[in-house]
Amino acid sequence: MTKAHHLDAASPADVADVAGVADGAGRAAGVPAGHRLFARYAHAPNARGFCGPELGAALQRLAAGHTVSGLDVPAAARRFSGAxxxxxxxxxxxxxxxxxxxxxxxxxxxxxxxxxxxxxxxxxxxxxxxxxxxxxxxxxxxxxxxxxxxxxxxxxxxxxxxxxxxxxxxxxTHAFHVFGVYPWSRLLGRGAPEPVGVLDDCRIRVGRVLDVGGDELLVEIDRLVDESPGLRLSTPRPERVIWRTQDGPFIDAATLRPGACVAVHWNFACDELTAAEAATCQRLTVRQVEHTDSRLRRAAAD
Structure with missing residues (x-):
């Protein structure tokens, strides 16, 4: 069902060649910040073949802070039907x-x-x-x-x-797309573990860094719990998530420290969040889970 974590093939329709390196601040020179931010969040589902065109190494390198020659980011982004x-x-x-x-x-x-x-x-x-x-x-x-x-x-x-x-x-927001638009929440409570796992991996989770390792971070983070017919978020607990690719991390490794907040998408820490950004993301997630829980319970009562 999934591809390998590292991307290894590029679509000639979207990228001509990959070249260049990030500058000293870890940002690709001349690349709009929004383009790189989009790549950070789109990378993990794209690498697994779930969303968007087969961008190969191009999207990963852009997200990691490298210059990607020939990549038409707007054209590629338009093919991400979920974003x-x-x-x-x-x-x-x-x-x-x-x-x-x-x-x-x-x-x-x-x-x-x-x-x-x-x-x-x-x-x-x-x-x-x-x-x-x-x-x-x-x-x-x-x-x-x-x-x-x-x-x-x-x-x-x-x-x-x-x-x-x-x-x-x-x-x-992406949280509404995951819980409201995707059909997975309608498949909860049917005895299979896949729906809650897909919802959990697809949503953006907020983790607090406990330890910075080689290819993994130890983060304190919550999980979705299927309480058929309802749904809730668990108490945060330690969990290891990937944060490096063969092109490097998407987060500035020189400044990442325990206590930082990171965004986790498909078990991959793709972005470091400010305290305000983390709080906003978590608040919107809680809101969406509560709406979904109410919908599921109403449906079960009918």
Whole structure:
């Protein structure tokens, strides 16, 4: 079901060649911050063949801070069906309501309306994957109505649950996609362990670093618990997660210390979070789990 962890083949449609190295700060010279941030979060599911085009070593090297010559990041990102529609619509809605001039903050003050943002702007990418001020700025119901209409036009047998009944659960985030849009939460309680495992690995988990090792970090982190018909988050406990690839870590190894917060996606620590970013991601996750738990319990009672 999965590919090897390390990517080893690139699609010629998306990348011509891979070259260059990161600068001293661990950032690829000239690469937009949003492009690299998108690669960090998209890498793990892409490496397993779950989402997006087969980008091979290109996405991994970009996420690790290397310059990737010939990689058309916007073209590649549009082929991530689980992320791009959210980021594109989020960028449109943020532009409509006024997104202010402060990039990357945690309490934007809005501003005058204008055109859509770039879906790969760092602030938009962050809003989708872990949440930030844009997540709160966008009207969730209006966003959700338009999002479900777009998805509904392409919905098949496994997506018949994409109805207005989902609107109370909507946030413009990856957590909503995992728990609300993906069909996996509807498969809980059927005796198989796969649904809760997929939901847990696919969501962005927040871990507190306990120890920095060679290829692994020891982090204190929670897990999803299937309490059919409900769902909850466990008390955080120690767990080892991968944080290095053959191209290096996605997190600055020179500054990572115990006590830091990291984002974990498919058992891979892909990003170091500020305390505010970690708190926002965890709050949105708790909210989504609570909505899912309520939906599951209502369905069981009917």
């Amino acid at each position: 791009w529609p959210y980021q594109a619509l989020l960028a449109e809605h943020a532009g409509r309501v006024g997104h202010g001039g402060h990039v990357g903050g945690c309490g934007g003050s809005g501003g005058s309306g204008g055109g859509a943002l770039d879906p790969l702007e760092e602030r938009v990418v962050r809003a989708y994957w872990t949440g930030n001020d844009l997540t709160e700025l966008v009207d969730a119901r209006a966003y959700g109505t338009e999002l479900l209409a777009r998805f509904g036009a392409q919905a098949g047998h496994y997506w018949q649950h994409l109805t207005p009944e989902l609107l109370p659960e909507v946030t413009p």
